[in-house]
Amino acid sequence: xxxxxxxxxxxxxxxxxxxxxxxxxxxxxxxxxxxxxxxxxxxxxxxxxxxxxxxxxxxxxxxxxxxxxxxxxxxxxxxxxxxxxxxxxxxxxxxxxxxxxxxxxxxxxxxxxxxxxxxxxxxxxxxxxxxxxxxxxxxxxxxxxxxxxx
Amino acid sequence: xxxxxxxxxxxxxxxxxxxxxxxxxxxxxxxxxxxxxxxxxxxxxxxxxxxxxxxxxxxxxxxxxxxxxxxxxxxxxxxxxxxxxxxxxxxxxxxxxxxxxxxxxxxxxxxxxxxxxxxxxxxxxxxxxxxxxxxxxxxxxxxxxxxxxxxxxxxxxxxxxxxxxxxxxxxxxxxxxxxxxxxxxxxxxxxxxxxxxxxxxxxxxxxxxxxxxxxxxxxxxxxxxxxxxxxxxxxxxxxxxxxxxxxxxxxxxxxxxxxxxxxxxxxxxxxxxxxxxxxxxxxxxxxxxxxxxxxxxxxxxxxxxxxxxxxxxxxxxxxxxxxxxxxxxxxxxxxxxxxxxxxxxxxxxxxxxxxxxxxxxxxxxxxxxxxxxxxxxxxxxxxxxxxxxxxxxxxxxxxxxxxxxxxxxxxxxxxxxxxxx
Numbered sequence: 001x002x003x004x005x006x007x008x009x010x011x012x013x014x015x016x017x018x019x020x021x022x023x024x025x026x027x028x029x030x031x032x033x034x035x036x037x038x039x040x041x042x043x044x045x046x047x048x049x050x051x052x053x054x055x056x057x058x059x060x061x062x063x064x065x066x067x068x069x070x071x072x073x074x075x076x077x078x079x080x081x082x083x084x085x086x087x088x089x090x091x092x093x094x095x096x097x098x099x100x101x102x103x104x105x106x107x108x109x110x111x112x113x114x115x116x117x118x119x120x121x122x123x124x125x126x127x128x129x130x131x132x133x134x135x136x137x138x139x140x141x142x143x144x145x146x147x148x149x150x
Numbered sequence: 151x152x153x154x155x156x157x158x159x160x161x162x163x164x165x166x167x168x169x170x171x172x173x174x175x176x177x178x179x180x181x182x183x184x185x186x187x188x189x190x191x192x193x194x195x196x197x198x199x200x201x202x203x204x205x206x207x208x209x210x211x212x213x214x215x216x217x218x219x220x221x222x223x224x225x226x227x228x229x230x231x232x233x234x235x236x237x238x239x240x241x242x243x244x245x246x247x248x249x250x251x252x253x254x255x256x257x258x259x260x261x262x263x264x265x266x267x268x269x270x271x272x273x274x275x276x277x278x279x280x281x282x283x284x285x286x287x288x289x290x291x292x293x294x295x296x297x298x299x300x301x302x303x304x305x306x307x308x309x310x311x312x313x314x315x316x317x318x319x320x321x322x323x324x325x326x327x328x329x330x331x332x333x334x335x336x337x338x339x340x341x342x343x344x345x346x347x348x349x350x351x352x353x354x355x356x357x358x359x360x361x362x363x364x365x366x367x368x369x370x371x372x373x374x375x376x377x378x379x380x381x382x383x384x385x386x387x388x389x390x391x392x393x394x395x396x397x398x399x400x401x402x403x404x405x406x407x408x409x410x411x412x413x414x415x416x417x418x419x420x421x422x423x424x425x426x427x428x429x430x431x432x433x434x435x436x437x438x439x440x441x442x443x444x445x446x447x448x449x450x451x452x453x454x455x456x457x458x459x460x461x462x463x464x465x466x467x468x469x470x471x472x473x474x475x476x477x478x479x480x481x482x483x484x485x486x487x488x489x490x491x492x493x494x495x496x497x498x499x500x501x502x503x504x505x506x507x508x509x510x511x512x513x514x515x516x517x518x519x520x521x522x523x524x525x526x527x528x529x530x531x532x533x534x535x536x537x538x539x540x541x542x543x544x545x546x547x548x549x550x551x552x553x554x555x556x557x558x559x560x561x562x563x564x565x566x567x568x569x570x571x
Contacts, residue, residue, distance in 0.1 A: 004514065004517045008568060010571065038525060039508070039509055039524070039525045040526040040530065063507065063539075064508075064509040064510050065507060065569075066510070068507075122513065125513060
């Protein structure tokens, strides 16, 4: 039961109820759509990049509490970061939720993301947490097309 | 009451339906999940297996295994007999006219693909029409789309209303002399709707179309009679009817199957091979290239025995009670919406909870020991009809009880409490 509490922490519910940076970003210059074929969840990421810095980022779509909270927390963490930093966060987040490799605690906003660490005990749900990250990764690489978790 | 009367009462009860005795036959049901007794409500995805099926598969490997139709030695004969006896059991079970009409395939998906490839490629041409219902599983949509790409035929969609019943007025309007195939499910895996196959077949035949029925969700729940339904092709999987995975049945009318080209080439499906010319084997072997799933087929035969002994009518009555009970429990719950309320429905409950995603529901229920399916159920057009990405589905099998449904609703209340924080 503690694993379940670890997964559904209060912060997750908070972000699920009132996701931050939710809605279309009108002046986005990078976008990508993510899709999880297992559950039908969709997320769209809108990013504004200026001189290599993510000056603004938002998302919309529909997903479970884990993917919604993950997207919400991710947008909070990445706003104001450089593209290179975003990549470091992506790698660190993957390590956190898969348990493979070490999360990089030196990243200043890594603490915020650690609330999603409980998902590593739920292999079937890891993709819920990583879908927004794969999607923003695709947006930043300017692969302006659909990505899936597969 | 004297002891004779008491024993009469007990035997009458057991004649109606002894669900506890049935449960005792299924080893996988008796385990704890996250410290709670397993409540298995996902038989629609795949059912658990009775001891007799498991034992038969093990016995086959321990005593009788060899390749079928290949050798003159004793084990080959035993394997072949067991393999072919299962075919006869299935023939009786679905009341096909002949063993030649019972083709072994890997499952429902392969059955539909075989018909689309073999019958479809040989008979459809540019401008022909295939009617496919909106409630189909992807396995009864995609093979037809692929056939359309190859031939220039096209799909016409038969819609359902919000209760989950097919629009029979639209069906009448869609049927024309251009209609070559009707592809429809007997029971919807996402909604539970039981479709009027016999009636639809009669109408489709009137315009000269052949009828392909996805029976995957029907076969564990109702007595099937191919000669009465009169459909041209009917396909189902063993693993949803308490048998092993990896084996399924394609029923087809003999005249149609005879006229169809083979689906795959290889061993077993030939009479004579030279580099100049190959002659194909007779039915059913013409469609059974390669070494088949022998042990699984033997297990399927035993699953048929098991279902026959208990009686599909008894199972259907038991499951109807479960469905009625679950539906009434659901009606009492605020914030729960049922998807699929057709008058004629098989025993599954597809639902949504306000503001809570099915995957979150599924994870929390799992911690209550309750196994349900969450997602789009490989029926995305059904999800699109209701404007949702996914639903939660509890499907009931012959071994489920009212207390399983009570556990489901205890779990659902827990989900709602968790999300109300």
